[in-house]
Structures are given as structure tokens and as C-alpha cells.
Amino acid sequence: MRARTTTTTLAMGIAATMTLAACGGEAGTGGSDGAPGETIKFGFLNGITGDYSAYYDGSIAGAELAIEEINEAGGVLDQEVELVTADNLSTVEGAVQGFSRLVDVDGVVAVGGVESDGGMAVFDAAHEQQVPVFCPLCGTSELDTRGGEYMFRLTGSDTDGGILSAQFARDAGYDSVALLVQNTEGASGPAEVFSEVFTDVVGGTVTGEVRFNPGAASYQSEVDQATGSGGDAIYVGAGSEAGSVLLREWERRGAEGQLFTSPDLVVPEIASLSPSLEDGVIIGAITAYDTTSPAYESYAERFRERTGEEPSAGVGDALQYDQYIALALAIAQAGSTDGAAVAEALPEVLNPEGTVVYSYAEGRAELEAGNEIDYHGASSSVDVNEYGNLQSPVFSEQHIVDGEWQEIRTIELDPELRAAYLDE
Template identity: 25%
Template structure:
């Protein structure tokens, strides 16, 4: 998920990379009726440096599980952050009603993530001063890339419900960073699968030429080629370029059947507008867009597209709405809820609130054991000495050894005449090996 500022940052140095090599990716076909929407905000490119981290001596724990919350309550991310915080509070309330963790109630400490790397860094430091054992957040991928070394250096684990950047796949986290939202590497697989279903032998990719755009384009190209298709043409638009028409003409020059457009709400909608302006020359059968372009839902550029161009656009986005059976709402609130349950269950299984010991159990409580779907039912299984497979509110998590979901569901969305977005009711279930 792209969240209020662009991830134009250098790849982290890898003195201590995430756990395990990047897995091969396999798509499991599934079509499920569903409807939901997501809320994303975009902003200009920002550059930050990610430092190599060193970890302080591990905490031994004190018997009380304290969970910090670093999600946005102010700024452009508040619309996303507030519902997630509500879900976190509900998860803790239910955990405490079920007896808490280690026979003690779980305690929450909440801090505003804000809208910058600086504010996220300050938030992390505040939570560490409060003695938290684990942190839910941050929401922004850029905040994670720029500030995650703070909790990692302190030996405290974090679980982000929304930070999906590919650059976080190999972040030097010392085994302390986890995600309940899928990496963009899985979104690349989903995009390639949709392209493959058209029967086309090749695709062209039209992308914003920044760290995010290049990384996702590379991942899509790898996924496309793994399906015996090929990438006919890659055309990158420099950041800040005002004249996109020449790049659009280059993309369309060899009359591709499928064009994949990768960008944020602003750049993505401008690239779509440029394709629309050139549609008299050639219009692809299908134009695929990534999830960040969905934030252009109210853009006049989407409204102004020729009808036959708009109707050919399909977007691929992580399924982010909670099930209707839950009494909370908001995009990715289910993923925040699942972060809390994973942390609490890992602490139970470890028999400790020490951050390092919790981290060693985060993946194991999510895969390969007795399936359970609530904290109380999972806690009962731990008491019986059983291995867990927590299937969360957001779906099956199956965290890999590097802390990312092996499985994720992606919905297909389209744009209406008024520029609004709508799910077309189809969901792809994507898995990594």
C-alpha cells in the first residue's frame, strides 16, 4: 500500500538482512465475490537514508505485555489511522476479557505517527521510553524505511498493518519486523496473473521512474516472465516530468494488448490521461494499474478519460476491508487487529513478554498447527500444548520466516464515469512458496 508519501529511498544496507532468501512465487487461483474500498494518499518524492542497525542487549521482560501503537492520528493519514487504532483497542479489550497474557492484562501506549519520517522517529523513541515490548505500526512504508532502525536497535519488535514496500522485504531488521499486509512483491504476482488471463504473450509497462516504480516494475517483469510471457517494452517517466505525451506514444508505438501503469495517484492518473490522449492511435485491450492509482478516484483526469479507455482499466489492490461480521470498519483495520493477536499469542507461546522471545514465535503461531481464529480459542490450544495456526480477521497469514504473509487476497477494481472506484467482485488469492 502506498501511504501519503513516496518511497523514493535507497535500498537499505544489508549487514543483517531479513530472514531467508526471497521465495519463489506461486499463484493459487481463487475467485470470490467481495466488495470493499481503500483509502490512500500520495505526496511528493522524499529521500531518506536507512542506516545499518545494531541491537542492544535483549530485554528479559517483566511479566506485563505492553504494546505500543504508532499509527497516524493527525495529518493526511488520520482517516486511515483512526479506524486501525480502534481495531487495536478492540483486540486488546478482547484479549484482556479472555484473561490477558501471562495472567496479566495487556497494556496499550498510543503515539501519533504523524506524516513524516521525523515524526515517526520521535514516536518510536517515545514508545521505547515507555518501555513497550512490541509496536503496532508504522502505517507508512517510508516511515518504516527511515525510522525502523530505532526499535530494531533497541531490540523491540514491530508489526505493520500497512507498510507494503518492496524495499522492506530485505530490511536489516534482526528478525524484529513483521507485516500483516502483503509485500508489493505479491501484488506484482497478482498483476501478472491478471495479464496472463487475457491470453496475451507480452505486456508493456509504463511506470514512474522512482525507487518504488522501478522496484515494482522489476517484480512485475519477473512474475510475467515466470508465466512464459514477456515484457515487450518498459517506459519510465522521470519524477516531476510535466510532458508525458512522448512517453505515452513510446509505450503505444508497438501496439501492445496489455499495458501496466505503475505510479501514485498523481503520476498514475497523469499517465492514464496521456494514454487517453493518444487513444486515437492505439488503445490496449487492457490497462492494469497498481493499488496507489486508486487514490485518484476523485481526479478530474479519470473523469475526463475517453469512455472506451476508462472501461479498459482494471486495478489490483490488497483486499483491505474487514469482514462484515466484525464490529469495526476501515481499510486495513483487520490487519492492525491481527498484529495485536499475533503479538499476544507469540508472547503466550514464548511464555514471556521479552521482545526477542516474542519475535521468535511470531511466524510459528501463524502457520502449520491447529487452526484457530480468535485469541481466546488460540490461547486454549496453547494451554493444551498444541501448535497454532492463527487465521486472522484479515485472512490466512502464514507468516514466512522473514515475517511477511505467504498468502494474500487482491481485489480487482475499476473506475466509474464520475471517477469513483468500484470493486468488480473478483478476488485473486496469491501465495508465495
């Protein structure tokens, strides 16, 4: 069975969107609690175009696999599930507009797929309208202590990503690093953490901080400033579109040396740019998948069949899959699509104490038998803390090898670095 997916376009202006929203009914109450013949709609708010588009193909494949699995197991509350997608244009404005249309016009009961900039843009609206939101690609440090009621994320924090990059620089013996950073939440967050940890905790020096806005045709002057600042290495924080231009400029000028990167660049488009970036020239750290999990093994086989590719932790496809399985199980647990009830049920189906399940069908069967469950996903155990964040994310060091990002090793965050940063 193919996933039921519809697409909402955002060609209309904001004024038209708000007019439609006013006619769309009460927010956060889309779907129903078991009325026959209806569908339960999940929203997918993602950068289909723009700077986050590099994530889209893998993300939508993971999301649609989840919807198919749910429907093949009988749906939720005896209803079929439908995925409604909206392009947030990889912008804050697009995220606000897309969220409004998905909730108020399309009647989705929950929203997934969101990235850092979009997640923070809709944070207040999600809580005001009581709409559960999964932010599987939201590394932003803003969510470290803010989520947990209606916003959940299944990836590691940019706080940890920035600390890990500083840890890489320290362990490599670098005393000075230059920063080349895009002015967006997803890129700036880990860069700022890196800078603070590298200077205040490790004792290194930032020789220069070059900021830029996405969308330029060339970043020659910015690359010249960063490479000419005298640092032992360069930390690059950028989205994939701007990052591609930056790294081509870096290669054209014959630059050499070590590059560290934010998680946003650990995507296939960057890996295939040039052999000059391979074998540890550029290093990234991302949240790793638990490839030993039965959930991962089942998911990976289906993902390969659909895409011809391997699942990629850098793209976050398994995170997109897990969020919709988790939402379906939470609705089944709550016996309702009411946003407040679903949000309350999410930690109940994700955290320990219940029977461990690795699929929607297993989880539904246990719930129908009156048992508590602990869903272990394709990405990881997905246990969440009081703030809706992963309790124990595992990270991997990634290098480009033969035109692909590859996991070199799983890595533990130095607890002393983290403690020193958080105590400041």
C-alpha cells in the same frame, strides 16, 4: 469497552527527539511481565498525514478493535493493553523519528502499522533494539528474504504484485506498456518487478519510464510523456495523493486506454475519483481476505458497526487488527514482554501444529490450558515463513465499480512467471 489509545505528535525536531530518547530508558523493554496496575503499550506507527493517509481511517479502526478485544478478554499477563499512535508523516524521516519516540520515550514493547518506506527505515533499529515490528502494509521486495527475526508482514510481496500486473498485461494481449512511477520504495518496488517480468519473461516492451517525486501540484508533463510514449497500456505506481493528481490529469487530457496499478492505489480515494476509471479501465492486485473465516466474520461485523463501512483489503484494516492479536498471543505464549522472547513466540502462535483459534480469547484460553495454538486471523491464516512473510498469500483482481474497488476474482500467480523471474 473502547480501546485505550494515546497519540504521540511529531512536531518536535529530530534533535529534540534524540534528547528525549536518551532519557527514555533502555530500548525494547517497555511494559512489564505482570506488575499490577501497569499497562502494556503497543505502538502504531502510520502515515496519519501525507501520502499514506488514505489508509489511516480503516487502519486505526482495525487496530483499535484488536485492542478492545484483547482488553475485554482480560488483557495480557493480567495487564490492560494500550495503543500509542505516532504519525510518521508518510516519510522515511518521520518513521525514524516516530519509532524512536514510541520505543525510547513512550516505552512500547512492539510496533505495528508500518508501511514499506517506514518499515525499511526502522528495520535496522528494530533488530538492534530487539523490538518486534509488524509491517502489515510492507509489500517491498526488500523483505522477501530479510525479515523473520524482528520484522513480520501480513501482506503479499511487491514481487508478487509486480508479477501479477505483468500477468494481467500478458493475458490481455498487450505488447507494450509505459511506466509512470513515483520515487518511493512502496511505488518503485512493484513497478521494477513488473518491468523486468514484462520485458524479460513475457517478451513485451516498455516504451517509456517516467519518474516523479511526490508532493507536486501538477504532473501534466509526466502524464503527457507517458501517454505519448506509444504504449498499449500504462502502469501507474504511486501513492494515493500523487496518484489522485495523476489520474485527474489523465482524465482531463481525455486519455483512453488500459491502466495497471501498484497496490498503493487500491484505496477508496482513488475509487471515487471518476467514472472514467471504472469497469476494468484501471486494474490492481492486492492480497485478499479470507472472507469465509470465522475470525473475518466476527471482525467484519464489528468493523461495520464502528465505521459504517465494509472491511477493505486495499486499506488493510484486517491486517492491522491481526498484528495486535498476534502480538498479544505471542506475549501470552512467551510469558514476557521481552522483545526477543516475543519475536521467537510469534511463529509459534501463528503457524500450524497447534489448536486452530479465531480470536484472542480462544487463543488465551488454549495457552492457559497448556496447549499450542495456530491463530487464523481476520485477514487469512497468517502462517509465516522463515522470513516472517505470509507462506501462501491469496491475491484478488480489483476493479472500480460504482465508485468502489471491488474484488472481481481471486487469482493465482502464474508459477512459471514467478520461477522465471526468481531464476534471473
